[in-house]
Amino acid sequence: MPYRHTQPGTFSVATCLVSGTFGALLLWNADHHSSAMTLLIVESVVAVLFSSLTVEVGRRELRWHFGPGLWRHKVPLIAIKEIAVVRNGWWHGLGLRFGSGFRLYSVSGLDAVELRLAPNDVRRIGTNDPHGLAEAIRAARSRTDDAEDQGV
Numbered sequence: 001m002p003y004r005h006t007q008p009g010t011f012s013v014a015t016c017l018v019s020g021t022f023g024a025l026l027l028w029n030a031d032h033h034s035s036a037m038t039l040l041i042v043e044s045v046v047a048v049l050f051s052s053l054t055v056e057v058g059r060r061e062l063r064w065h066f067g068p069g070l071w072r073h074k075v076p077l078i079a080i081k082e083i084a085v086v087r088n089g090w091w092h093g094l095g096l097r098f099g100s101g102f103r104l105y106s107v108s109g110l111d112a113v114e115l116r117l118a119p120n121d122v123r124r125i126g127t128n129d130p131h132g133l134a135e136a137i138r139a140a141r142s143r144t145d146d147a148e149d150q151g152v
Contacts, residue, residue, distance in 0.1 A: 003057040003136030007128045009050050009067075009107030012094050016047035050095055053107040055125060057136040059143070062115075064105060064125055066096075073105065075117065077141045082116035085130040094126075113137070 020043025027036035048067055055064040063074040088110045097104040106112060106126025113133045115123045127133050 002059075003133065003140075004054065005127065005129050005133065006052050006054040007107060007109075007126070008052050009094075011108045012050040013047045015094075016043045016050070019043065020047075050107050053105060053126060055127060055133060057133075057140045059140065062137060062140075066105070066107065071096075075115065075123065077137070079117050080115050080137065080141060081118070082114075083134050083137055084114045084116075085134050086112050086114045086124060088112055088124065088126070 020040050023043075024036040024040045027033075027039060049070060051067045053064060053066055054069075055062070057077075060078075061074050061076050062080070063072065065072045088104065088106065090110065092100060092104055092106075094106050094108065097106075102114065102122035102124050104112070104124045104126065106124070109126060109128055111128065111130040112124040112126045113130050115125070115137075117123065125133070
């Protein structure tokens, strides 16, 4: 059974819309009308792009994308060496982040599944179903390993 889960980015969307509206009001009151409109448009686009995070575990790969799927990411299951359920610090932020020894993909909350692909290649995928995602990846990897053992 394939795994597909979409986490809504409620916090990301709310942050974009509130900060965009507040900033636009300040700019509008300072007679920077075009800047206010530009800020509202940019924040609205960011809110749509990070409105959710969808993760799918297929037969041979793990795939994920933000919002409507403008940027898609994937990892072959055989490339995953270790899987762990982790909790990010609030300082790691949301969205697509590089640094702290891993790449983070997150839209809301602090829970994530950490995938170690190589000693210096670690990805964290934020989710509100970390145990379900980790188990789905383990199960799919097990099926992939069994198929390779049988020469499929």
